[in-house]
Amino acid sequence: MTAELDMNRIPQHIAIIMDGNGRWATDRGLDRTFGHKAGLDTVKDITAKCSRLGVKYLTLYTFSTENWNRPAYEIEALMGLVLSFLEMELFTENNIRFRLIGDIERLPESVQKKIHYMENLTKDNDGMTMVVAMSYSSKWEITHAIQQIATDVKEGRMMASDITEETLDKYLCTNFMPDPDLLIRTGGELRISNYLLWQIAYTELYFCDTYWPDFDEEALYKAIASFQSRQRRFGKTEAQVEAEGQNEK
Ligand code: IPE
Ligand code: IPE
Ligand code: MG
Numbered sequence: 738m739t740a741e742l743d744m745n746r747i748p749q750h751i752a753i754i755m756d757g758n759g760r761w762a763t764d765r766g767l768d769r770t771f772g773h774k775a776g777l778d779t780v781k782d783i784t785a786k787c788s789r790l791g792v793k794y795l796t797l798y799t800f801s802t803e804n805w806n807r808p809a810y811e812i813e814a815l816m817g818l819v820l821s822f823l824e825m826e827l828f829t830e831n832n833i834r835f836r837l838i839g840d841i842e843r844l845p846e847s848v849q850k851k852i853h854y855m856e857n858l859t860k861d862n863d864g865m866t867m868v869v870a871m872s873y874s875s876k877w878e879i880t881h882a883i884q885q886i887a888t889d890v891k892e893g894r895m896m897a898s899d900i901t902e903e904t905l906d907k908y909l910c911t912n913f914m915p916d917p918d919l920l921i922r923t924g925g926e927l928r929i930s931n932y933l934l935w936q937i938a939y940t941e942l943y944f945c946d947t948y949w950p951d952f953d954e955e956a957l958y959k960a961i962a963s964f965q966s967r968q969r970r971f972g973k974t975e976a977q978v979e980a981e982g983q984n985e986k
Contacts, residue, residue, distance in 0.1 A: 740962035748918035750794040757924025757948030775950035802874035832864035839873030875934035882908035
């Protein structure tokens with residue numbers, strides 16, 4: 738049964754750690770790359786569903802900095818799948834803006850080119866923004882931001898004493914979107930694996946055992962229903978939040 742959702746409380750930003758492709762394939766006696774292929778169908782499906790639900794930002798962890806340590810053939814297969822994904826009409830059909838976050842310079846040139854092309858092609862789409870995190874890790878991102886801040890201080894564009902939380906927000910590659918409301922990790926692992934560490938300070942976390950290729954509409958609805966059953970207090974008391982009339986269950 739699909740969970741009933743409160744359409745007035747759809748999370749504005751959902752981030753997903755799409756895990757379990759390899760195990761999904763291995764369980765079927767297939768090579769891991771078949772799991773990534775099946776995972777791509779889920780990406781298409783879940784992106785279209787989120788867009789229809791009115792989610793404004795969907796941030797998908799697609800390839801981490803640490804994933805560069807995987808066997809070369811698996812990396813190659815993944816890059817090929819990303820290229821084919823970027824060809825899709827998914828973006829134009831659903832009025833979706835595409836953005837990439839991560840250390841783009843480490844990606845193959847063909848992928849870099851396609852990314853720039855798609856970012857430009859979809860820049861005026863004003864439906865959902867789909868953010869693909871590739872060659873991304875939070876520690877890379879924060880280190881990179883601090884290097885830029887240090888340079889700006891050294892060259893006199895900013896005073897060290899002027900640095901605030903908002904400054905760091907501005908220097909991170911996620912500076913064009915709000916922090917995630919809901920983070921979903923599929924595949925059963927209870928960890929964050931270097932994803933959006935700064936941005937998820939107050940995000941609601943949801944873990945499920947389902948492998949990413951099996952994550953369907955029902956699983957998505959279940960995750961959102963779990964989000965909607967929670968009261969976000971941001972450090973305040975339950976009574977305070979209720980008095981403010983926000984976050985009604
Ligand atoms: C997630 O699935 C996709 C990537 C990390 C590229 P995995 O490939 O990690 O699948 P498992 O965790 O080995 O099952
Ligand atoms: C996290 O999955 C990265 C992506 C989903 C892209 P991993 O499978 O790489 O994470 P760990 O190594 O199990 O923590
Ligand atoms: Mg994994």
